[in-house]
Amino acid sequence: MKWTxxxxxxxxxxxxxxxxxAEEAGYSSVAMPDSVFFPEKVSAKYPYTKDGSxxxxxxxxxxxxFVAIPAMAAVTTRLMFHTNVYKLPLRDPLLTAKHVASIAVMSGNRFAFxxxxxxxxxxxSFTRTDMRTRGARTDEAIDILKLVCAGNGPEWVEYHGTHYDFDRLMISPxxxxPVPIYVGGHSEPALRRTARVGDGWISVNTTPDKIVAACERLHELRASYGRADEPFDIIAGPVGNVSRDDYRRLEEAGVTECQAAPWWQYGADFRDPAALRDATLRFADEVIAQY
Incomplete structure (x- = not known):
């Protein structure tokens, strides 16, 4: 088991x-979220709280x-980084591929997307993108990212899809x-997308039971797509009173990496640099080293 x-x-x-x-304490990676802005009024409920707030x-x-990760990569040598998760259908896939390729090169291949x-x-609506086609456009965007970031260095690529279409071009560097592409989400379409094209899956912050259930479904889906024997990462975000037995159970279910935000777990003030460091090191001593 690795730790994010x-x-x-x-x-x-x-x-x-x-x-x-994190690098000093033995964590494997750091995960960075994505949020473009905070709309004052939102016409949908947040899916991961009981009251939708x-x-x-x-x-x-x-x-x-795309700013934070290169900066953190520049002050570390071993640590991996990934986005958790980048809202892909809000952006143009070629511009995104340019960023992803550049980060991968500048970090020495220490980046997963x-x-x-x-x-x-x-x-x-505010970015003038279509929410109705977000799933289909994400599928095509992943195809484009895999073409540009296939691991062969700069090469000619072209793409002719329903939503994105371009002739031969080269992005360099x-x-x-290959840049691993991880897919987030617990919905059936998200799990199917993960099983079909993903190099890994990222869970939301939820209970070990729900993560295990999603892992079981992923294994079924990957087998149905003929991908059961391919390398695959599962990055889980277990929350609650997570025990050592829970971590063992997650690993047995196929989880390769667990996420932690120790300052929340220990009630530390993350605005205090000393408290933030203490919580990070404490989790490494009490959980990572013991596990």
């Missing part, structure tokens, strides 16, 4: 120290992961290893 430090909601001026501490304030800092759809209607 989930850096969601952290102030921007804490991120570089967090990355250094957002649990973060409008002023909560969400540094663009986690993608999702977004649940906020206003994010689509491009990585000399």
């Amino acid at each position: 430090l989930a850096a969601a909601l952290l102030p921007a001026d804490r991120l570089l120290d967090v990355a250094r501490t 957002r649990f973060w304030s409008p002023e909560t800092e969400f540094i663009d992961p 986690g993608v999702g759809l977004s649940w906020i209607p206003e994010e689509f 491009a990585p000399d290893r």
Whole structure:
């Protein structure tokens, strides 16, 4: 089992120290969230709270992961990074592929790209993108990313889909290893997308039982697509009173990496650099080392 430090909601001026501490303490990776803006009024309920409300304030800092990850990679040498998750259908896939390829090259192939759809209607209307076609456009965008970031360095690629269409072009630099594409989401379409084209899956923060159930469904779907024997990562976000037995059970279900935000677990003030570091190291001592 590997361990990811989930850096969601952290102030921007804490991120570089967090990355250094994570590498020092033996975490495998750092995960960065994506949020373009905070609409004052939202016409849909947040799917991961009981009452549908957002649990973060409008002023909560969400540094663009394409800015934060290169900065953190520059002050570390071993740590991996991934997005959790990048709202892919809000963006043009070729422009996104340019960013992803550049980050992969500049970080020395220490980047995996986690993608999702977004649940906020206003994010689509305000960015002039179509929410109704978000799933189909995400599928095509993943195809384009896999072409550009196939691991062969710069090469000519072209794509002719329903939503995106372009003739031969080359994006340079491009990585000399394939960039893993992870897919987030627990819905049946998300699990099917993961099983069909994903190199891994990222869970939401939920109970170990729900993660295990999703893993079982993923194994079924990957077998149906003939991909059961291909390498595949599962990054889980278990929450609650997670025991060592729970971590063992997740690993047996196929989880390869668990996410943690120790400052929440220990009630530490993440705005305090010392408290943030102490919580990060404490989890490493009490959980990672013991596990």
